[in-house]
Amino acid sequence: DLSRWLPCQSRCELAGAASLFLSIKNSSILINGPRWCAMVAEREMAAAEKKYEKQMFCSEVKEVDLLYGADEAMQSALDEIKNEQKPDLIAVLNSCSVSLIGDDLKGICKSADMGCPVIPMDSGGLRGEFWHGYQIAAQKLLESLNLKTDRKRKNNKVNIIGWCTAYPNWLGDLLEIKRMLQKINIEVGICFGADGVAMKDLEELPEAALNVVLHPELGLNAVEFLKERLGQEYVIAPIPYGMQNSLQWLQKITAALNMQPDFSAIENEIAYNQEKIDTAIFQLKANNKNISFGNAYLCLTQGMAMGIVKALVSEFPDLNDIYLRLEGPVESSIMSEIFCLTREWKGYSDKHIRKNYLDLVLGNTQTRVEAANYKNTVFMNVLLPYQGVVVHERPYAGITGWKFLLADIFDKFQTLAYLNPVVEDDRIC
Template structure:
């Protein structure tokens, strides 16, 4: 059985929008019909809040249509024949005097066929303010391509000089998006762990990133690729252009105590940093986690033997699976990769599953598989609930079911490992 919700996957246009929306005080303008803006604006404002109340009279301008982010030129059939120049000029006249650090204009796939000179229009209208135009986002290729291509275009536009900073323990974090469910918590935790090792984070590309900080991205001695699907191409560009080497963790993501320890130790070895304080903290976290797991296990035998399903990118699927099997003793029933995933860690996952003789769980139908815990996005979890499956759902991707996170959360690092232990134990109990 095929479900429509499984086919709702972001493409290159969404990747480009959320890449540039991740820059503080930017205006990302879509040269598109109104239908292209509403989802992007809603998700961006949900993840990176700009308005304090849902008043339909807020942002009444025809370009914004009641939403605070991602205005659009509301193209219609005549614009596809005669061009979008006049609508672009009209909206640029409206926004050019706003207090903003960057104006980005992105063509929707249809608008990219019109042939308007976006760069020329921007130059004539706002040449005294930083701007970038994205003529095409690769015609509905993957989210990851659109995200990386747009940021590489922006970095090329900045035209930075080569800068050598080999004496300072300063890094950039590459490959973070405001479309990551827990991006804020991810950034805070990785920064905190690196700080324990006296390593300074120079710039995060690209989520909640200050534009002036972005212009200093070439002043780091190492780039850390956090989510490889969102950062490998960018890291390669920065290596070639500015001779900044990069570290990409070959085990996926720092999820779980073992992978977190290996991740931080690898960076410390490269940066010649002392990780003693980090080791002390992670050992305390392991001890705290063990107490709760041991108590539950003594009463029920769980979580060992509990079953789980995962639907996500290959890097997440591998890292979660590694933690759940090797730390908890749980059993995977189904592991799916989302559509358009570049499969960077498919072989790692196959090798892990082969060690336990359970390769057949890969790419089973998650909608027809029953497990005690399901790690996925809100769409899949809600569909399984509608199918009357009895399980606990743990969201690891967007779209969300709407849980409001007041405190920034993460599944990465030490705090993320503890949160996962908490969610697994409570998921099994309730």
């Protein structure tokens, strides 16, 4: 299997680093490389947030620069940023080609008089993928901050670590998570990686009593850095999906904070919504007695998989087997519980297709093409990259998000069931 030697099999390290730095309010990104690399990265970032296009610049390195050095091209681009943007932060990201020539990136950035912090980063895709770039960028950004250890902490305040505006539904999911936390009197401080966080705001990171890691593939190294630097504790609580799983997620965080809040409002909300969901499931089965859900095929990141798998096992109607393939870094110790509930999915095959069953496929558009069996699969795009009209405000996580996710899945199920009439001989006994 030679695929492991490929330099980048999905979105590259440069895109991951850019996604974090662009989330900082009034930041600018200089891609130190050819125009082609900048155009690809700009297209990917603009798909997440259109305004990011105006924050990205390119040194437009040419062939002669690759031979004799790109320092003049980079300095010219830095001057352009200073004159046009006057940013609060500049990140200089080397592309693959410039990474090979060995320019003194740190020295050039240090000597440049930009009037704001300049963070250099060698982010060529020859070394890693999106998540690796995000992690390195997070480390460098935190190291550049003047985080004070003597700031007073609030016992009921948490930071959210490991968030990304390139993930589908990032805004709606974040709003729902904040809503649930605030409903049990937990204050949310900094959401590291969410759009619009100012450099000055990041100085408030030490005020939280706990850092909550929602996507370990993005935020685990950041919370370990904060624990070492500030003595701040953290809890790995991947993004919650489902009703009871959302309640258990909240209970895990309150236990880490040594809080004993009143969960009655949350429990009443869950009971109210669960009754509606149970009715919808009953109607779905009653209207489709001869066809049902089959297997689930999931291609997800670690943080998403932990929440979605638990919800599918405990709160989804009558799935058979769950096949899982993980994108990005994986901590086996964190995933051990999930691995016991799933089987490894190496690829979709016609042998999995059975009469009178509609399989559930969760992933991205590449996963959908791989699954291929459009007639018998209910597909949801929950993983980057996303194609089509992006509605970040629509949640799939938490209590509200589970209703939206089930509504979308059931709607597609009904459509496919109508398009797949069951003949008499095929009916399930």
